Amino acid sequence: MRLSKLCRHVVLLVALVPGLGHAAGALLLVGGGLKDDNSAIYQRFIQLAGGSGQARIGVITAASIPESQDPDAGTANAANARANGLYYANLLKSYGAVKAEWIPIDLDTIANNANPTVISQINGMTGFFFGGGDQSRLVQTLQTASRGDSPALAAIRSRYAAGAVLAGTSAGTAIMVDGPMVTGGESYEALRYGPYTTPSGDDLSYDPDGGFGFFDYGLLDTHFSERGRQGRIVRLADYTGVPFAFGVDENTGLLVQNNASLGQVEMEVIGTGGVFVFDLRNAELGGGSSWALYDVLASYLTSGDKYRPQTGQYVIASGKTSLRGREQYSSAMTATGDIFSSPNNSGANGRRKPREFVTVSADLFNSRSTSTLGRTYETNPRYRVNLVKSTQFDSQGYKGTLGGQTMTSYLRLLVDMLPN
Numbered sequence: 170m171r172l173s174k175l176c177r178h179v180v181l182l183v184a185l186v187p188g189l190g191h192a193a194g195a196l197l198l199v200g201g202g203l204k205d206d207n208s209a210i211y212q213r214f215i216q217l218a219g220g221s222g223q224a225r226i227g228v229i230t231a232a233s234i235p236e237s238q239d240p241d242a243g244t245a246n247a248a249n250a251r252a253n254g255l256y257y258a259n260l261l262k263s264y265g266a267v268k269a270e271w272i273p274i275d276l277d278t279i280a281n282n283a284n285p286t287v288i289s290q291i292n293g294m295t296g297f298f299f300g301g302g303d304q305s306r307l308v309q310t311l312q313t314a315s316r317g318d319s320p321a322l323a324a325i326r327s328r329y330a331a332g333a334v335l336a337g338t339s340a341g342t343a344i345m346v347d348g349p350m351v352t353g354g355e356s357y358e359a360l361r362y363g364p365y366t367t368p369s370g371d372d373l374s375y376d377p378d379g380g381f382g383f384f385d386y387g388l389l390d391t392h393f394s395e396r397g398r399q400g401r402i403v404r405l406a407d408y409t410g411v412p413f414a415f416g417v418d419e420n421t422g423l424l425v426q427n428n429a430s431l432g433q434v435e436m437e438v439i440g441t442g443g444v445f446v447f448d449l450r451n452a453e454l455g456g457g458s459s460w461a462l463y464d465v466l467a468s469y470l471t472s473g474d475k476y477r478p479q480t481g482q483y484v485i486a487s488g489k490t491s492l493r494g495r496e497q498y499s500s501a502m503t504a505t506g507d508i509f510s511s512p513n514n515s516g517a518n519g520r521r522k523p524r525e526f527v528t529v530s531a532d533l534f535n536s537r538s539t540s541t542l543g544r545t546y547e548t549n550p551r552y553r554v555n556l557v558k559s560t561q562f563d564s565q566g567y568k569g570t571l572g573g574q575t576m577t578s579y580l581r582l583l584v585d586m587l588p589n
Contacts, residue, residue: 193427194332195217195335195427196334197214197217197335197336197424197425198342198384198417198425199337199338199339199417199423200342200418200419200420200423201301201419202338202392202419204420209422209440209572210420211260213439214264215296217296218266218295218333220265221264221266222267223267224261224267225266225267225295226268226269226297227325228257228261228269228270228300229254229307231274231310232304232340233250233253233301233302251271251273251275253300255271258270258271270290275310279309281321282321283321291324291325294333296334296335297334297336299335299345300338300341301338302339303340307341307381312381316378326381339392342389343380345382345389346389348388349379349388349409349411351373351374351389351390351401352368352376354368354372354374355511356398356404356509357371357511357552358401359373359400359401359404360460361460363408375409386434386436387415388402388411390402390417393444394442394445395418395419395510396520396523397508397526399467399554400509400554402416402445403462403584403586404460407454411449412449413448414445416445416447418440418442418443421438421443421444422440423438424438428477433477434479435475435476436476436477438470438472438475439472441574442471446469447466447468448468448581449462452464457588465584465585466581467583469527469531469578469582471576472486473487474489485567486578488571489567489568489569489571489578490567490569493565496536496537497535497536500537501536501541502532502536505522505525505543505544507522507525507546508525508529508543509545510525511545513547525543529556531566534566539558541556542554551588553586554584554586555583556582556584557582557583559581563580563581565581566580
């Protein structure tokens, strides 16, 4: 690794030391596509906010955008902010919240972020739910022109420090990040062109000022496996010098909270998908004219798995067992030609191969092959992704059935991304 990059990572690691000064509250970060019947996530949220009959939830839907502007946003973002707020409030009451109210702040009522009545409403809550849409709208409505806290955001931050839980989905999760905040783009364009600070088409874009700063463990991305965002978050992490990046799948939550018995922060995966943890501390840039990156470590955690960022320890859920020596297949599946689930390879319901990276990588651990690869659907140039089970880094896969669903997790898969 080049010295300049190593020094940059050391500085960032000091800044990202988990467990030091982490607020008393918890974060429940959902990757979008949160279904109404996901009781595992909603019930945990209510429990963290004080429990059934005690939880008081403030619903913030300032990120909401019209369906005509975001056809992929889904039902939860199809109407205006107030309608979404009332929808989530009623849903949270059905899961046991004694009170769930919309916080009336949106693009039409930005002044409410300093309204004493609204601040008083916020101060009475034990939890907050941030809906999806466009995270830039949350910046506009809850931060000042100089990107400081509005009185409303300051009140939310104070409640969080006092133990309130913050939950978000899609844009409501993305806005929680402390460092650079991804704002758009596809993986192929990210690898080919790199990041921009101004959103445009499928180009990778990001906000260098970051989000609200509650999640300070690395970069954060949503709708992750379903939209093949592995390439874009790795590209942005390398570009910005951030050594860790997290990608949360749809209908899946990443719970971040203090574990008092361990004396450190612990992350837990909840829901039907998984969460990627990318470690770029050993990554090396290629020497050619086109961007290439080698030796990224990718771990994929599913329901019940835990990660302790301060020590780097992974804890696999007890219902899963190691696949080492128990692999079902002699060789890995045929190399895929759409590793990043391209929107250009579309079918009747959108991307023809959603979750392709997970499908290919999980299958590798269920085979006796030591490596496999995938290529981008787009060409000129086409990019190749090498996936390698490393003995040096003790790559391991795990499989088990939880709640009737078979799940595969893996740790420390070696990943290269290069033109081919």
